[in-house]
Amino acid sequence: MRELLPLPVDGSAHGIAIDNMLAIIHWLMLILFVGWGAFFVYTLIRFRRKRNPRADYMGVKSHVSSYLEVALALFEAVLLVGFAIPLWAKRVNDFPGEKDATVVRVVAEQFAWNVHYPGADGVFGRTSISLITDDNPLGLDRTDPNAKDDITTINQLHVPVGKPVIIRLSTKDVIHSFNLPTMRVKQDAIPGQVIPLWFTPVKTTDQLVAEMAEPFELKGDGTSPKLFERIAIGDLAGKDSAVIVKKGDVFTSDVVKPLMDAGYTSIMAAPNVTTEIACAQLCGLGHYRMRGYLSVDTKEAYAAWMADQVSQLPHDSTTTIP
């Protein structure tokens, strides 16, 4: 239903509801417009001066139009009560419990996203603006016991798939807007406020990227050069089951022949991209490049990434990170 709209791939649980609602509204708009448009064009042709030299003082007598207007009003009411309000209520009221969710602080600044994980203890360490330095952009107080295990990153938001994510959004300076196009999430970050938002990623970034894959004809030298900026969405093995192109690798011109020898005529290749955090509110000259990375990982991959982050924590944690 939503396919007719050029929407980005969708990896969140609630995304489908929003997309379908979008589709329904656009169908309504299309029907209305075509209806009106048809009447419009027909009238123009039929009542042009040549064909109808003298106008009819009364014009249309029936009041069908008022019924149409009422119908439209009703439809809008349905959209409102049936879709819009419940959807919104679910977004802003039914937050999942903190225990069974990944809770993250995101602090926006010109022009980056600071990400703050509470770490193993699940408690965010104390932060203070007096501690803010270039290498401690969050002003995290490492001397605070709760802060010892806290993980901080810049522009890197990793979350495990299939588990609700709660983000406590705030900003250091001006208004930004935290936008995850592939998760149908958008929330302004308002200075002086912490605004929570939540979503449940149901697809990993890899899966989403795979969804963006398009088929490419393999025609020797005639192969579209576009292929060579794209990646494989799975291992491509030859007859001797030796892998020619590994999953995630960028295609190179010299794999074309081996692949064709291996009997491939057309292969799926995905853009070499990741899912993103975009800034949707004008926040200064760097607004256009205030881009972060959202990585929805499998449980294992997430755990691995976390472990790696932890290993990088300062061991003598009485001092703040140099």
Place this chain on the structure above:
Amino acid sequence: MEGNHDHEHHLGFWRKYVFSQDHKVIGIQYGFTSLLFLLFGFTLMMVMRWQLAYPGQPIPIIGSWLGDDRAPQGIMLPEFYNQLGAMHGTIMVFLGIVPLAVGAFGNYVMPLQIGAPDMAFPKLNMMSYWVYFLGGVTMLSSFVMPGGAANSGWTSYPPLSDIATTGQTVWLCGMVFLITSSLLGSINFIVTIVQLRAKGLTFMRLPFFVWAQFVTSFLLLLAFPPLEAAGVLQLMDRLAGSSFFLPSGLVVTGQPLNVSGGGSPLLWQHLFWFLAHPEVYVLILPAMGIVAEIIANNTRKPLWGYKSMVYAAIFLGFMSFIVWAHHMFMTGMGTIISTFFQTTTMIISIPSVIILTALLISLWGGSIRFTTPMLFALAFLPMFGIGGLTGLPLGLSATDIPLHDTYYVIGHFHYVVAPGTIFALFAGIYHWFPKLTGRKMNEVLGRIHFFGSFVCMNAIFMPMFIVGLAGVSRRLWDGGAQYAHAQPVLHWNAFMSMGAWTLGLFQLPFIFNLFWSIWKGKKVEENHWQATTLEWATPTPPPHGNFLTVPEVYRPPYEYSVPGQKRDFIPQNQPMEA
């Protein structure tokens, strides 16, 4: 306040053409100034469109004139892009469309249509124009300020605007002038319409254009003051170091901001949108008025459902004061408040539908003449239709999540203001030109202008919906080139830019036509369009004081093709035959 212009019939050049108190002269002054601003605002955008189409590539020709603090080696800086964006929006809305739709058309046509000798307060009228002019000059001067013009968007959201360069202060001063001008103007309009209507011209006999101006004036009168207040508060923040819009604990580029804090950034948004939503109906109502006049005249039949149109316009005006926060859905609204504003937003779409439907149905049974003004007026309907319909998904908070602050919004409102309002204004110019000059504009050039503009407008704005649905943010210096999710639609940027530049070319026949026709246009008789409304009952061009004899009105505004009459139109001031 009253103007006693007893001896104005033999005035010197200055009092006659520059500091004139004649509503017609003032109307023309408004007209040319605003057209120039419209052209300027468009030019800014044509420059921006280069950067959007070919990010980071030197702008041909003008690139070298811009200077190193704007475009070193002709490559536009993000700072400058933001200045152009903010100024394009501001200029188009406050210095282009509104002065043209209200200041020019309202001033020139409305008093004539109600059979008034002039505006109720001619001196005030003159002041409104000159204060507007001052505001315009102030705005323009901001480009040469250190750090350039305002660069926080036409919405000027703090804290960004609070900490922005000097240009923002100039922007605020400019706005104060423009607001003052609009207030004076709107008072004048309302008093004129209420007090100076000709004998027999009851409210339900007013041409729809006058109704549109009437409602518009109320919007300006009551919605602008809060923005003026907000402007003063922001000036205080910037000049007196107060913290109306600055909460405590801000850290800008690593440095704690030393202000008292305790302010609220959302306060600005409420005050701004309290104006800015009614403002958008200020942009559309006069356009609807013009279109209504031209449709009635060129279908040679009365408007269908005139009364319902009038009530719809009034209701629209009223509702427009309580929908403003649909611009703020993403600021963290709870369910109750968002429900309230979604509901009012859905409600307000109905009167627009009623007006458009009435205009549409008015065509049925007509004897339609496809004159140039009529072409523009007709095109207005579907164009406004697209713009309006795309307002609906934006008006529902859930679907606004993916669409907010994307090019979808840009597409939405440009369809209503550009191929919508601008087309209506073009229509008005072609329609009333014979009234001003006694000559008519060239039809061939007119058609070239129309069809060219029509195609280009759609070429520019239709792709914006695609780009917007793909999730590309607005106000991006590189048009989204950075973002993965923008890649599939990126190629549209160049296409839209081509459209914009071609649109620019198609304005040349218009500009030429306009000036050429003033002196060389085909001479036409007094009531060239065989119209019924009072402005055509005056000599052309109307003398100072407008009417030779005090006009009296005997019938509704659009008595076209009355059965049993051999002429297919009866002027409003033609007495009933006993």
Place this chain on the structure above:
Amino acid sequence: MDASHAEDVRKHVRIYVSVFVALLTLTVVTVTISYLNLSVVPAIIVALVIASVKGSLVASYFMHLISEKKLIYAALGLAAVFFLALIFLPLLAMSDRIH
């Protein structure tokens, strides 16, 4: 309002003077109350009530609103409605936020 005859002008003048006295007394009252330091809510209510009374006295008598034309009531009524919207909707928006 054109009270052309000197007589009812004098009648008006009498009204003006009494309104004037009322305003002064109310001013004294509201000031003294403010020193009783009541708790916030009643304090606000009392002060605003008194202010409104004073305001309506000025409007009704000095500005002759009690005997004004319908049109002017309409214009002011409209302003009053939007004034309330401007005060209360932002308040509502501020109190009903995601948390």
Place this chain on the structure above:
Amino acid sequence: MEIPYTVKARPDTGLVNAKLGVWLFLASEVMLFGALFSSYILLRIGSVEWPHHVLDVPLATINTAVLISSSITMVMSWASLMEKNFGKYRRFMGATILLGLVFLIIKYFEYTHHFAAGEIPSKSTFFAIYFTMTGLHGLHVIGGMIVNSYFWGPGSKMWKTQPERFTNRIEVAGLYWHFVDLVWIFLFPVLYLL
């Protein structure tokens, strides 16, 4: 054609142009100060603590009395014109202007005192809104005084030529002046007492 209803009221509306004009202007003024009061409320509710009785209440009380008095002298000056007593009008109008002046002088002392104490807009949102509101109101007072002075001096010539029209003008000027008084009546408790 001349502009009608500048002196005589239009029958169906019962108004002269200027009067409708000024009432519309006042309606917009309501929205202007309305926005400021709205801001005041939002800021106050959002604030951690809000100062109480830090402003000079006695001075402000005097000032309230002064403005109220100026209102009655204003309306009296109009009444005098209704009584066709120009001399009396001159005296009352003069008094109105002087009272306005007294108000400003007192305000000046308040301001300078605050500045001396370092209580300026950047100190807190309270002082920010205090200076903004009273400052804007002060500008309105000055504006009113200019208009009134004009009608006291050069403008009063019109009394000889068009007494009725002049009386209308004074009524209109009065409406504005009373409104300025009215605004203060609300500013006073909101800023000084609460």
